[in-house]
Amino acid sequence: MNYLAPFSLSCFIHLGLILSFSNLFSIDMESLSLYEIDPIPAYIIYEQPKKQIKNKRISIPNEIKPNLQEKQEKIVISEPSIAIEEITNSSQIPEKNFNRDVVNFSQSEISKYSSIIKRQVMSQWKKPSTVTGDLITEIRITLVPTGEIINTKVIKSSGIKSFDDSTLTAIARVGSFEELHMPSTLFEKHFRQFILVFNPNQ
Numbered sequence: 001m002n003y004l005a006p007f008s009l010s011c012f013i014h015l016g017l018i019l020s021f022s023n024l025f026s027i028d029m030e031s032l033s034l035y036e037i038d039p040i041p042a043y044i045i046y047e048q049p050k051k052q053i054k055n056k057r058i059s060i061p062n063e064i065k066p067n068l069q070e071k072q073e074k075i076v077i078s079e080p081s082i083a084i085e086e087i088t089n090s091s092q093i094p095e096k097n098f099n100r101d102v103v104n105f106s107q108s109e110i111s112k113y114s115s116i117i118k119r120q121v122m123s124q125w126k127k128p129s130t131v132t133g134d135l136i137t138e139i140r141i142t143l144v145p146t147g148e149i150i151n152t153k154v155i156k157s158s159g160i161k162s163f164d165d166s167t168l169t170a171i172a173r174v175g176s177f178e179e180l181h182m183p184s185t186l187f188e189k190h191f192r193q194f195i196l197v198f199n200p201n202q
Contacts, residue, residue, distance in 0.1 A: 138195050149174065
C-alpha cells in the first residue's frame, strides 16, 4: 500500500500552517499601492452677513436765489437824451462792494462816456443795402478797463440778420473804445458790461 502520497500532502499542509502563523510570507498590501494619496485639507468658510447701507436723502432746492442783486447798464444810441438806463443783468461786481458816496456818479459823467461809445460805434457802422424801416437791436458788450472789447452778444434781435450783423461788425471794427479814462469804480459799476441799444434811424 502506497503511503507516500498522503504523507507528502500532510507535510505540505502542516508546513503551510506553520508558515502562516510565523508571518514570514505576509504581504503588506498597502505597500503595493501604485499611488501615494495625500490627504486634501478642507476648510469651511462662513459668509458674514453684509451690512445694509441706508441711502441718505439729499434735499435739493427747487430754485437757487441769488444772494446779491446785480445791475447792468443800457446805452441807447438812438436817444441822446437818455444816456443810460439800469436793467437787471449778470454783472460780476455787486453793488455792496462800493461805498455809496463814491459810486453815486452824476448823470453827466455817465452821459459823457456813453456818448463816446455811441459816437465810435456809429462812425464804424455801414448800413446794409437790403435794410429798410426802423430797426432796433440790442447788443451786450463786455469791456476791460483799457476800453478793449472782449465780448459781444445779440440779446434782442431786430429780426433782420443783416442788420444785427452790421451792428456787430461796427463794434468789432472799433475793437477798443478810446478816451474812456474814467474812475475804476465808475467803470466797474456802469461800463464793465452794458447793453447797447442800436437804432440809427431815429
